[in-house]
Amino acid sequence: EMVLTQSPGTLSLSPGERATLSCRASQSVNNNFLGWYQQKPGQAPRLIIYAASTRATGIPDRFSGSGSGTDFTLTINRLEPEDFAVYYCQQYGSAPHAFGGGAKVEVK
Amino acid sequence: EVQLLESGGGVVQAGGSLRLSCAVSGFTFINYAVSWVRQAPGKGLEWVSAIGRGGVIPHYADIAKGRFTIFGDNSKTTLFLQMNSLRAEDTAIYYCAKEGDHPYFDYWGQGILVTVSS
Numbered sequence: 001e002m003v004l005t006q007s008p009g010t011l012s013l014s015p016g017e018r019a020t021l022s023c024r025a026s027q028s029v030n031n032n033f034l035g036w037y038q039q040k041p042g043q044a045p046r047l048i049i050y051a052a053s054t055r056a057t058g059i060p061d062r063f064s065g066s067g068s069g070t071d072f073t074l075t076i077n078r079l080e081p082e083d084f085a086v087y088y089c090q091q092y093g094s095a096p097h098a099f100g101g102g103a104k105v106e107v108k
Numbered sequence: 109e110v111q112l113l114e115s116g117g118g119v120v121q122a123g124g125s126l127r128l129s130c131a132v133s134g135f136t137f138i139n140y141a142v143s144w145v146r147q148a149p150g151k152g153l154e155w156v157s158a159i160g161r162g163g164v165i166p167h168y169a170d171i172a173k174g175r176f177t178i179f180g181d182n183s184k185t186t187l188f189l190q191m192n193s194l195r196a197e198d199t200a201i202y203y204c205a206k207e208g209d210h211p212y213f214d215y216w217g218q219g220i221l222v223t224v225s226s
Contacts, residue, residue: 035212044216092211099153
């Protein structure tokens with residue numbers, strides 16, 4: 001069963017800075033089927049990126065995803081106030097479709 | 109417009125049962141799979157179960173096998189999760205989520221809280 005490890009657990013940044021979040025898989029993710037979700041307190045998760053690098057509908061271009069195999073990255077350029085949240089990666093290349101433990105981007 | 113609306117949550121004693129519902133609109137699970145994903149208080153996301161495209165074939169995480177049953181109605185617009193032998197560790201917000209062209213989740217319901225008291 002694949003395990004996804006996200007790092008860092010918490011990232012403290014100021015608006016306007018760049019956030020770089022890592023997601024490492026214990027095995028190669030088939031077809032780079034890796035997604036990223038954003039979750040704010042009291043809300044459902046929201047799809048940000050799928051297939052490692054494709055932005056979901058309505059997601060601004062300051063969000064970008066990259067990586068392949070076992071190492072994936074979510075980059076948020078020029079953080080906006082609404083970007084401070086918890087981010088989860090999820091692999092869906094092989095069952096069960098596991099989530100990472102989450103990474104919090106907080107205001108410094 | 110795609111929407112998912114969960115209902116049926118609440119407080120139940122350990123060992124008891126609960127049935128969650130997820131009413132979908134803007135699509136049916138003939139065309140797209142739908143999953144249940146849960147989140148324990150203060151914790152991360154955990155996939156629980158899915159019904160595949162066509163609304164017939166179920167899939168379960170190990171934590172759900174033998175205790176939970178996923179099924180849909182004939183109209184393929186309401187999904188159910190029958191949860192039996194509930195444990196304190198099943199306490200969580202349960203979300204239903206629509207899958208996209210592949211098993212990423214492009215639409216989510218608002219979630220429903222299930223509390224299992226011991």
